[in-house]
Amino acid sequence: MIKQLYIKSAAVCCPDSDLLQSFNLQGSDVDKSLIPAGVRRRTSMTTRMAITAATHACSQAGVDAQSLASVFASLGGEMQVTDALCRLLPDDNELLSPTQFHNSVHNTTAGYWGILNKCQAPTTAIAAADDTFAMGLIEVWAQLRQERGERLLVCYDELWPQYLAPPIGQTAFACAFVFSTEPEQSKGAITMPQISPQSEQDLQAEWLKLTESAPAAAVIPLLLALQDKQPGLVPLNITEPIWACQFDV
Amino acid sequence: MGNKALSQALLDNQSQLTPLSLFNIPFPSFVGEIKQPLLAIREQLAEYNCRNARVALTTLNDKEGGVRDAVDVAKEKYGSDRIGVIIGTSTSGLYETEAAYGVLLSTGKMPDDFHFVTEHAYQATARFLQLELGLKGVCYAISTACSSGAKAIAAGQRLINSGICDAVLVGGVDTLCRLTLRGFRSLELVSGDPCTPMDKNRHGISVGEAGGLLMLEKRHADNNSALKVLAVGESSDAHHMSTPHPEGKGAALAMEEALQVAGLNTSDIDYLNLHATATKINDSVESRAVYSVFKNQVPCSGTKGITGHTLGAAGALETIIALIALQQQFIPGTQGLKNLDEDCQCQVIQEPLHKQDLQIAMSNSFGFGGNNASVIVSL
Numbered sequence: 001m002i003k004q005l006y007i008k009s010a011a012v013c014c015p016d017s018d019l020l021q022s023f024n025l026q027g028s029d030v031d032k033s034l035i036p037a038g039v040r041r042r043t044s045m046t047t048r049m050a051i052t053a054a055t056h057a058c059s060q061a062g063v064d065a066q067s068l069a070s071v072f073a074s075l076g077g078e079m080q081v082t083d084a085l086c087r088l089l090p091d092d093n094e095l096l097s098p099t100q101f102h103n104s105v106h107n108t109t110a111g112y113w114g115i116l117n118k119c120q121a122p123t124t125a126i127a128a129a130d131d132t133f134a135m136g137l138i139e140v141w142a143q144l145r146q147e148r149g150e151r152l153l154v155c156y157d158e159l160w161p162q163y164l165a166p167p168i169g170q171t172a173f174a175c176a177f178v179f180s181t182e183p184e185q186s187k188g189a190i191t192m193p194q195i196s197p198q199s200e201q202d203l204q205a206e207w208l209k210l211t212e213s214a215p216a217a218a219v220i221p222l223l224l225a226l227q228d229k230q231p232g233l234v235p236l237n238i239t240e241p242i243w244a245c246q247f248d249v
Numbered sequence: 250m251g252n253k254a255l256s257q258a259l260l261d262n263q264s265q266l267t268p269l270s271l272f273n274i275p276f277p278s279f280v281g282e283i284k285q286p287l288l289a290i291r292e293q294l295a296e297y298n299c300r301n302a303r304v305a306l307t308t309l310n311d312k313e314g315g316v317r318d319a320v321d322v323a324k325e326k327y328g329s330d331r332i333g334v335i336i337g338t339s340t341s342g343l344y345e346t347e348a349a350y351g352v353l354l355s356t357g358k359m360p361d362d363f364h365f366v367t368e369h370a371y372q373a374t375a376r377f378l379q380l381e382l383g384l385k386g387v388c389y390a391i392s393t394a395c396s397s398g399a400k401a402i403a404a405g406q407r408l409i410n411s412g413i414c415d416a417v418l419v420g421g422v423d424t425l426c427r428l429t430l431r432g433f434r435s436l437e438l439v440s441g442d443p444c445t446p447m448d449k450n451r452h453g454i455s456v457g458e459a460g461g462l463l464m465l466e467k468r469h470a471d472n473n474s475a476l477k478v479l480a481v482g483e484s485s486d487a488h489h490m491s492t493p494h495p496e497g498k499g500a501a502l503a504m505e506e507a508l509q510v511a512g513l514n515t516s517d518i519d520y521l522n523l524h525a526t527a528t529k530i531n532d533s534v535e536s537r538a539v540y541s542v543f544k545n546q547v548p549c550s551g552t553k554g555i556t557g558h559t560l561g562a563a564g565a566l567e568t569i570i571a572l573i574a575l576q577q578q579f580i581p582g583t584q585g586l587k588n589l590d591e592d593c594q595c596q597v598i599q600e601p602l603h604k605q606d607l608q609i610a611m612s613n614s615f616g617f618g619g620n621n622a623s624v625i626v627s628l
Contacts, residue, residue, distance in 0.1 A: 001411070001412060075370060075371075076370060076371075077371070077392070082343075082428075085428055085432070086343075086346060086347060086350040086428065087350060087354065089347050089350060089351075089427045089428060089431065090350060090351045090354055092273070092274075092275040093275070095435060096428075096431050096432050096434075096435040097435065098432075098435040098436045098491070099490075101428075101431075101432030101433075101435050101436065102432075102436070102490045102491035102617050103490065104428070104432070105339065105392070105393075105394045105616075105617045105618060106339075106371055106392030106393070106394075107392060107393040107394060107616070107617070107618045107620055108490070108617075108618065110393070110485075110618055110620070111485075111490050111617065111618025111619060111620065112490070112618075114485040114486070114487040114618070114619060115487055115488065115489070115490070115619070117487070118487050119485060119487050120484055120485050120486070120487050120498070120499060120502060121484070121485060122483035122484055122485060123393075123485050123618075123620065124391060124393060124400055124404070124483075125391065125392050125393050126389050126390065126391055126392070126404075127370065127371035127372045127389065127390045127392060128372045128375075128376075128388065128389035128390065129366055129370055129372050129376065131372075131388070131389070132372075132389075135387065135388070135389035138387055138389075138408075138413060139389070139404060139407075141411065141413065142404065142407040142408045142410075142411045142413055143407060145407075145410070145411030145412070145413075146407050146410050146411055163353060163358065163359050164359075164365045165365040165366050165370075168366070192413070195330070195385075241385075
């Protein structure tokens with residue numbers, strides 16, 4: 001049974017370049033050229049961010065997205081689309097857009113990712129509130145322990161209306177990783193996430209504050225460990241119990 | 250309804266569809282609406298209180314289903330941190346959020362008792378069950394539209410196979426809401442009458458609501474005689490967000506993958522519960538996919554004329570229906586079917602059929618985004 005998963009690539013998409021700078025993170029804004037106009041017109045900000053990060057992660061890792069199974073992890077998924085539809089519902093005379101309706105499902109991004117890459121491999125869409133990144137990693141672990149290979153994990157959440165669950169959704173953030181059971185081209189390795197003895201007080205204050213408003217920013221400690229080649233215990237969420245994994249170069 | 254009532258409805262091929270009464274929508278619709286009183290959420294978990302959580306609790310506590318007892322036994326045996334909770338849902342607590350938007354639009358703010366993360370967000374029902382049961386381990390929601398419940402079973406099985414959990418409470422819970430009914434209506438997929446899967450005159454979906462829960466645990470000497478999940482095959486269509494691949498390639502891939510993982514031949518499947526939503530295109534594509542894998546050699550039926558299309562719960566509910574068929578040794582009928590579509594080449598069973606030696610069954614679930622899952626279960 002595998003004891004470590006190797007990270008082949010990691011890519012961030014965040015429209016807020018000041019935020020990336022303040023955490024000393026590399027990342028990009030949405031790259032429109034990656035999404036054909038026909039799909040771009042129909043997709044939300046969250047899907048475009050997630051697809052940008054996922055495309056960059058795949059090209060960095062040199063993997064073929066057409067055969068790569070994937071896990072999409074997001075607290076709220078298509079919140080902007082869902083919000084727009086919910087605003088129409090109190091009026092019986094309003095007709096919903098069929099495109100907006102099928103674009104409101106949680107696996108919208110996963111669906112467009114498969115369509116864009118002609119990928120028939122399995123994909124799943126998960127959610128776990130503050131634990132979304134940690135549980136996404138566990139889903140990847142379970143998949144790769146069952147069958148060796150590579151997985152794409154995409155973690156993302158967009159800007160939300162602030163009457164839903166403030167401060168969630170004040171910042172949009174997406175990140176994608178390619179994990180492998182094999183050490184070739186590895187940039188670092190992680191152990192299985194476990195509940196750690198850490199408490200919220202042990203967490204870095206700026207990261208905690210950001211992640212309260214951008215759930216996908218839970219990935220930042222792992223990204224920084226990867227960037228700085230800094231081995232250690234990496235927290236994966238901000239509310240107790242704190243899940244963590246051991247990062248090694 | 251509980252397990253006993255579901256078994257009886259299947260044996261009697263009795264539709265449970267009725268005109269929608271839970272809320273008003275501007276068009277006629279038959280739905281699978283839960284009419285029995287739902288259990289109340291206890292005070293300490295009040296922020297999780299929504300119809301989805303109440304359906305989950307009522308399902309959990311159903312005596313004949315016995316899921317709550319099974320979780321308690323597993324807790325004693327493995328410890329609360331070794332038991333996962335993975336629940337599929339498409340809209341979670343959206344029903345309550347819709348009402349909250351009415352308040353938002355008229356007053357400019359959400360009502361004070363609106364709790365987005367613990368009611369509406371996808372993980373809310375999974376987390377509620379975890380807290381209700383005093384569990385402490387892995388917990389998340391899978392939301393891949395109408396394959397969610399089947400994918401939750403796949404995730405649970407993997408967590409056990411990979412040694413991450415010793416047991417996992419899996420399933421699907423989804424409740425009726427305006428967005429789903431009016432959304433399917435916008436796609437011109439809602440039937441004004443009870444749905445008629447695989448019928449040549451079928452005219453769309455009857456939406457339903459349900460909770461379907463299964464307690465999975467790792468194999469050991471004491472549970473050899475328990476019902477088994479053998480494999481789940483998963484695939485993507487990579488074709489369109491709401492229309493299946495015209496030749497059913499993705500659907501066929503999921504069925505073939507399930508057979509391969511389970512190490513079975515097509516002749517080993519004794520019954521196939523179809524996804525069969527009763528829309529023109531879905532049923533014709535599924536029948537083509539089933540024929541491409543099984544020819545007309547496996548008895549199939551679609552049970553959404555009894556339960557309605559329970560969306561994110563369907564994959565779990567229909568896996569349970571497949572298990573009931575095996576336990577009671579019968580092939581469920583296809584309620585609503587009168588004249589089989591001539592294009593349908595697979596072997597569709599119209600009325601319940603008592604048989605012997607039913608050992609292994611498959612259940613198909615296909616969702617928006619071209620997200621497919623086929624579950625194989627056995628006695």
